[in-house]
Amino acid sequence: MNTVHLSPDLRTASGELPEGDVPEIATRNACKLCSPLGAALVFKGIRGCLPFLHGSQGCATYIRRYLISHFREPVDIASSSFTEDDAIFGGARNFAAGVDNVIRQYQPELIGVATTCLSETIGDHMLGMIKTYQDKHAGDGPPLVHVSTPAYTGTHSDGYYATLLAVVRQFAQRTSLRLPHRVNVLPAIMSCEDLRHLRECCEAYGLSATMLPDYNSTLEGGSWDAYHWIPPGGTSLDEIGEMGAACATLEIGHTQAANSQSAAAWLQQTTGVQRLALGWPLGICLADHFFTALSIASGRTMPRRFAEERARLVDAYVDAHKYVAGKTAAVFGEPDLVVAVASFLSEIGIKPVICATGSKQKQWKELIREALASDIGEFTALSGADHAKIATAARELKPDLLIGSSKGYPLARELDIPLVRLGFPIHDRIGSQRLLTVGYRGTLELFDRVVNALLEVKQSTSTSGYSYL
Amino acid sequence: MPTVDQSPASIQVLTDREDQVWTKGSGKQFACDRKSTAGSVTQRACAFCGSRVVLYPIADALHIVHGPIGCAVYNWDIRGAQSSGPQLHRNSFSTDLAEKEVVFGGEKKLQASLLELIRYYRPKAAFVYSTCIVGLIGDDVEAVCKTVSRETGIDVIPVDSPGFKGTKKTGYEAACKAAYRLVGTGDTSGISRYSINLLGEFNIAGEAWLIRRYFEQIGIQVVSTITGDGRVDDLRRCHGASLNLVQCSGSMTHLAQLLERDHQIPSHRVSFFGFEDTARALYAAAEFFGDPEIMRKAQELVRSEIATYAPQLKAYKQRLKGKKAALYVGGAFKAFSLVLALRSLGMQTVLAGTQTGNAEDYEQLKAICDPGTVIVDDSNPLELAKFVLEKDVDLFIGGVKERPIAYKLGVAFCDHNHERKIPLAGFEGMLHFAREVAESALSPVWQFAPRRAMRHHQLSTNGGEA
Numbered sequence: 001m002n003t004v005h006l007s008p009d010l011r012t013a014s015g016e017l018p019e020g021d022v023p024e025i026a027t028r029n030a031c032k033l034c035s036p037l038g039a040a041l042v043f044k045g046i047r048g049c050l051p052f053l054h055g056s057q058g059c060a061t062y063i064r065r066y067l068i069s070h071f072r073e074p075v076d077i078a079s080s081s082f083t084e085d086d087a088i089f090g091g092a093r094n095f096a097a098g099v100d101n102v103i104r105q106y107q108p109e110l111i112g113v114a115t116t117c118l119s120e121t122i123g124d125h126m127l128g129m130i131k132t133y134q135d136k137h138a139g140d141g142p143p144l145v146h147v148s149t150p151a152y153t154g155t156h157s158d159g160y161y162a163t164l165l166a167v168v169r170q171f172a173q174r175t176s177l178r179l180p181h182r183v184n185v186l187p188a189i190m191s192c193e194d195l196r197h198l199r200e201c202c203e204a205y206g207l208s209a210t211m212l213p214d215y216n217s218t219l220e221g222g223s224w225d226a227y228h229w230i231p232p233g234g235t236s237l238d239e240i241g242e243m244g245a246a247c248a249t250l251e252i253g254h255t256q257a258a259n260s261q262s263a264a265a266w267l268q269q270t271t272g273v274q275r276l277a278l279g280w281p282l283g284i285c286l287a288d289h290f291f292t293a294l295s296i297a298s299g300r301t302m303p304r305r306f307a308e309e310r311a312r313l314v315d316a317y318v319d320a321h322k323y324v325a326g327k328t329a330a331v332f333g334e335p336d337l338v339v340a341v342a343s344f345l346s347e348i349g350i351k352p353v354i355c356a357t358g359s360k361q362k363q364w365k366e367l368i369r370e371a372l373a374s375d376i377g378e379f380t381a382l383s384g385a386d387h388a389k390i391a392t393a394a395r396e397l398k399p400d401l402l403i404g405s406s407k408g409y410p411l412a413r414e415l416d417i418p419l420v421r422l423g424f425p426i427h428d429r430i431g432s433q434r435l436l437t438v439g440y441r442g443t444l445e446l447f448d449r450v451v452n453a454l455l456e457v458k459q460s461t462s463t464s465g466y467s468y469l
Numbered sequence: 470m471p472t473v474d475q476s477p478a479s480i481q482v483l484t485d486r487e488d489q490v491w492t493k494g495s496g497k498q499f500a501c502d503r504k505s506t507a508g509s510v511t512q513r514a515c516a517f518c519g520s521r522v523v524l525y526p527i528a529d530a531l532h533i534v535h536g537p538i539g540c541a542v543y544n545w546d547i548r549g550a551q552s553s554g555p556q557l558h559r560n561s562f563s564t565d566l567a568e569k570e571v572v573f574g575g576e577k578k579l580q581a582s583l584l585e586l587i588r589y590y591r592p593k594a595a596f597v598y599s600t601c602i603v604g605l606i607g608d609d610v611e612a613v614c615k616t617v618s619r620e621t622g623i624d625v626i627p628v629d630s631p632g633f634k635g636t637k638k639t640g641y642e643a644a645c646k647a648a649y650r651l652v653g654t655g656d657t658s659g660i661s662r663y664s665i666n667l668l669g670e671f672n673i674a675g676e677a678w679l680i681r682r683y684f685e686q687i688g689i690q691v692v693s694t695i696t697g698d699g700r701v702d703d704l705r706r707c708h709g710a711s712l713n714l715v716q717c718s719g720s721m722t723h724l725a726q727l728l729e730r731d732h733q734i735p736s737h738r739v740s741f742f743g744f745e746d747t748a749r750a751l752y753a754a755a756e757f758f759g760d761p762e763i764m765r766k767a768q769e770l771v772r773s774e775i776a777t778y779a780p781q782l783k784a785y786k787q788r789l790k791g792k793k794a795a796l797y798v799g800g801a802f803k804a805f806s807l808v809l810a811l812r813s814l815g816m817q818t819v820l821a822g823t824q825t826g827n828a829e830d831y832e833q834l835k836a837i838c839d840p841g842t843v844i845v846d847d848s849n850p851l852e853l854a855k856f857v858l859e860k861d862v863d864l865f866i867g868g869v870k871e872r873p874i875a876y877k878l879g880v881a882f883c884d885h886n887h888e889r890k891i892p893l894a895g896f897e898g899m900l901h902f903a904r905e906v907a908e909s910a911l912s913p914v915w916q917f918a919p920r921r922a923m924r925h926h927q928l929s930t931n932g933g934e935a
């Protein structure tokens with residue numbers, strides 16, 4: 001085997017292939033990030049909101065660093081900067097001082113407080129601290145919202161959805177009023193371009209969408225002429241307040257559909273907003289569901305442009321089907337993304353032989369199987385997986401293609417197969433914010449990337465090197 | 470929506486931080502070496518991060534992060550530190566504690582993880598990093614390490630680095646302590662009298678190889694680069710060297726002190742950044758050994774290297790002359806070198822800051838800066854933006870977290886952090902540095918950035934050069 005391209009997880013300290021029992025207990029190269037990152041992402045999508053992590057500062061700095069390398073935008077996240085004393089005696093003092101300083105410097109419209117493992121473990125009583133703080137300020141200053149995000153109980157994906165619920169629960173007004181043509185959109189962890197396209201689709205149906213979060217411009221804004229404390233954009237608290245009066249909530253992500261504690265479920269139970277639980281609208285089947293939901297919410301039929309996009313997509317499927325026929329892929333990342341990609345692949349004749357996520361997802365295999373558009377036979381579904389496990393499976397099953405984040409690169413290099421970058425983080429390519437994967441248009445973009453990656457392999461491994469395929 | 474005043478003057482420096490911002494010529498007091506202010510979006514990470522950075526490039530050791538997953542995964546293979554052989558350090562191993570371990574203790578999982586990983590990867594030693602949670606739940610990491618060490622026959626070394634224990638610097642010290650456990654355990658035979666260790670060199674983009682070559686060329690043996698392209702066995706015998714050259718003094722001073730205390734090895738602070746500092750470092754070593762032949766060779770090397778690179782550098786200088794730079798880096802000693810290097814390119818440093826500089830470093834930094842230069846300690850994005858605007862800088866030197874501040878404001882940027890993949894040390898490195906700076910500062914893209922567009926327009930209508 002070519003040792004130069006061996007993945008680091010497949011070498012001993014002296015560069016040889018390891019032997020013996022494969023480690024099972026330790027996590028080797030995790031396929032997940034920690035829950036406060038998901039919380040920060042939601043907070044970044046609320047107008048004027050500054051994320052605040054209650055705990056030691058390292059967590060905030062690491063999360064900032066990671067988000068910055070993916071989005072290539074400023075990401076300011078404050079922390080209460082615990083010291084040893086705070087870890088022992090509780091962080092109330094630092095919390096209050098930290099919030100004061102954040103208000104002084106940033107003048108935020110909202111402070112989004114997420115806990116870290118540390119503050120969760122010492123049992124800091126966040127709601128009490130927030131109340132004390134608010135009493136002291138007698139209603140002055142921005143509101144605070146709190147979400148509990150200990151990383152030892154979930155991943156960034158879990159943190160993200162927990163934060164959606166926390167925000168909605170705190171700010172959405174309980175009302176029986178219905179605003180006509182108003183829908184809520186609760187996206188999964190998606191690219192900025194995805195968020196923009198979701199909104200565009202709603203608008204094309206005459207719907208006005210309150211999207212939570214909407215970080216499309218806070219995490220992919222223009223070049224500035226003056227410094228912005230907090231980047232412009234995001235959903236305002238007023239809009240969030242009205243979420244209880246929308247006609248329907250379009251809730252994206254298969255994992256949420258089964259979640260009776262989701263933000264959309266809460267809205268339905270509390271204020272009667274119809275919950276339309278959808279998968280990530282990638283691939284014709286899932287995109288069809290999405291557009292159907294828009295029809296239900298708006299009472300309108302599909303606008304012509306989408307019908308045309310769909311037609312072009314079908315046409316592209318047909319044009320390229322032989323290039324992809326019989327190919328296999330390994331897909332990894334956030335659970336909702338993986339399910340959608342698997343479904344999409346099953347539409348075009350690529351078999352997703354490995355579907356892996358770092359989240360501990362109940363009924364993972366069933367979830368995927370139900371979303372498939374065709375019977376693909378047996379496949380390996382890994383939940384709670386790390387990259388070492390994914391690599392082990394891939395070495396055995398030898399997929400033609402990897403689909404997932406930059407973290408799959410060492411494996412792609414080792415197996416000498418293409419990696420189609422998708423998900424989070426992508427920090428070895430430019431443009432992760434702009435990867436479109438929703439709707440017919442997004443499907444087509446991904447489809448082209450997938451097919452072309454395979455064509456490139458075909459071409460570069462051919463002896464003749466024809467420029468015509 | 471209330472309109473917020475977004476002028477740079479309206480950005481407040483937090484009261485608690487007022488004495489950590491200093492302008493040359495102001496006569497004010499300056500403070501550093503403090504914990505970060507709560508709520509100030511510090512650019513610093515934590516103590517754990519400090520120790521992880523320092524020990525990371527020891528390539529044939531197993532590094533396992535004991536704690537919940539985040540602390541480990543945010544560090545996975547993001548640094549530019551290179552290894553000429555083993556790649557084990559590039560993995561991210563973690564005990565990935567779950568709720569039940571947080572409640573009932575993580576010792577068992579740590580022990581089992583260590584045993585299976587050591588059996589599988591056969592490392593030369595293992596480092597176990599404690600994160601905040603572990604510091605709190607009270608796992609006896611030391612005891613687990615001892616047990617595993619006994620069972621596997623390799624050194625299993627705890628790194629006492631819960632993030633809350635202090636700043637990155639606290640972590641540096643924990644790392645030095647951990648590394649020092651290996652020192653003195655190896656055979657020192659065959660080590661020349663003319664020998665050194667390089668401390669605080671991380672082999673970013675192969676820099677340690679370059680520097681090692683210089684020393685070998687002038688007849689000085691490099692026993693260990695400790696961290697850069699590090700190996701456990703080199704650490705074991707590094708006490709056999711005659712001199713320690715300490716770069717990035719913040720991170721490795723403690724180890725140098727231990728080596729001096731127990732093995733009487735003197736140390737010398739150096740920097741390999743820029744022509745001047747690189748030459749000075751080589752001369753300092755040559756002088757230490759007092760051998761005229763070494764000195765002659767050092768002079769020859771410096772002469773020939775400068776002859777090779779100076780002309781190309783001159784071309785850059787002509788194009789960069791007069792530009793204003795801001796820098797915000799980890800340690801003050803690096804800042805100090807950068808000011809000199811920028812000056813040699815005809816550029817002026819108008820803002821300089823560091824995450825972890827100490828009083829002594831800052832004195833030196835203050836001394837070489839021009840009047841009016843702003844110096845900041847443990848700054849935050851808003852402060853940095855404020856001074857970038859007020860000083861109207863053309864170039865920002867920093868790391869990934871500073872990059873968007875520069876780019877959003879239409880300011881050029883040069884990465885001078887551990888994540889970079891371009892060697893900036895040594896004579897050759899200076900040329901790379903100049904190229905890096907020029908490629909950004911002279912790029913045509915700025916004409917479209919709103920903050921620059923106006924100026925560009927004015928300049929071109931005046932017939933001036935952009």
Ligand code: SF4
Pocket residue numbers: 056057058059060062117118515516517518536539540599600601602630631632633
């Ligand atoms: S938990 Fe502690 S050790 Fe881990 S990143 Fe946060 S501050 Fe650092």
Ligand code: SF4
Pocket residue numbers: 034035036058059062115116117118150151152536537538539540541601602
């Ligand atoms: S302590 Fe928890 S919240 Fe902080 S970085 Fe580690 S896993 Fe994430």
